[in-house]
């Protein structure tokens with residue numbers, strides 16, 4: 359093990375109540391909103407092929423022209439309560455909201471830059487009404503913050519000259535000021551979701567970032583910060599030079615989901631996901647593969663079955679309204695969650711062998727198991743492999759608890775649960791209440807091979 363001064367300061371999961379609540383969220387909402395929502399992936403009738411929130415980096419637009427979008431920011435249809443109600447309807451337990459994306463435009467009236475809502479036609483703070491509206495719905499708020507800031511004169515991609523170094527010192531103070539400002543202005547925020555921290559300039563600031571993280575945690579005890587904020591003194595990111603996770607949870611699952619429990623290395627984690635293939639900010643063209651409700655429900659189930667949370671991204675329009683396709687998804691996901699959220703909220707990895715029909719989750723603090731079924735076998739028989747000395751107490755559809763399902767022991771640890779109806783047409787949940795077996799061995803001794 360290497361002696362590290364600025365590596366991870368904790369091995370293993372956090373054990374406090376704030377993180378335990380985060381661990382049980384199951385489903386979250388991401389909001390990407392800012393000036394990029396005004397062009398919406400298009401400029402002078404030409405479509406930008408990249409992610410809409412990166413349109414400033416396109417050589418199809420002069421940077422100063424993009425930056426002048428601040429004078430067009432007047433979201434007359436912005437309604438914080440509607441956004442929070444959409445998240446509530448979907449069944450999200452937390453929301454991550456962009457306070458400042460890479461373009462540097464601040465959705466709060468920061469006193470450390472003029473490039474904020476205060477100097478737009480809208481004039482008013484966007485963050486406060488949003489945080490209040492989500493708090494009122496009982497949805498915890500995490501603040502997204504991009505360290506990389508294309509608007510700030512002190513930003514550098516690397517520190518090569520004395521001038522770079524002087525400029526970046528000013529940028530570091532600006533970044534610290536803005537983060538302390540956000541934590542002070544919005545004390546109910548539960549965490550910070552960092553982005554834009556991969557460039558050498560920031561990676562070289564291991565000591566500064568480590569001290570800043572400590573300062574933020576002192577200012578806001580319980581604050582949740584992911585693995586993407588800071589690098590260790592060897593430039594190692596997400597995992598330090600000893601392979602220990604930085605921060606409180608793994609943030610690397612961006613538009614990808616782990617396949618097996620070994621992939622998560624015993625850490626907390628969440629997956630952030632776009633509805634189109636790769637659009638976070640609003641893109642007028644709702645093009646390419648748009649994930650269906652069933653796909654998104656399966657991603658949610660898969661994340662929870664592997665001990666993580668699934669965070670679905672919404673990209674509100676430049677006028678502040680949420681596009682109808684996203685509202686529809688929220689309503690359809692919410693419909694399913696209304697009946698089945700017991701298998702998602704406060705659930706964890708069940709430790710059972712994955713079966714083809716779908717995903718196991720286990721209620722935290724209980725032995726109750728949930729089987730989230732996406733692929734009904736033609737036999738109608740769901741195979742289950744339980745730990746030794748465990749049998750099935752009873753099993754039933756979460757939606758019809760009174761109707762017990764027939765279970766059949768195949769061998770000491772394997773069972774079939776027989777469905778009465780194999781034409782569900784949409785994902786459903788089977789509840790499995792295990793029993794500790796009374797010391798009996800296997801019904802059929804293992805074949806002597």
Ligand SMILES: COc1ccc([C@H]2[C@H](O)[C@H](O)[C@H](C)N2C)cc1
Nearest residue numbers: 390409411412553554612630638
């Ligand atoms: C370098 O490639 C990148 C870098 C950052 C991103 C940003 C997206 O704009 C969005 O904010 C996502 C969460 N983040 C990783 C996407 C691609």
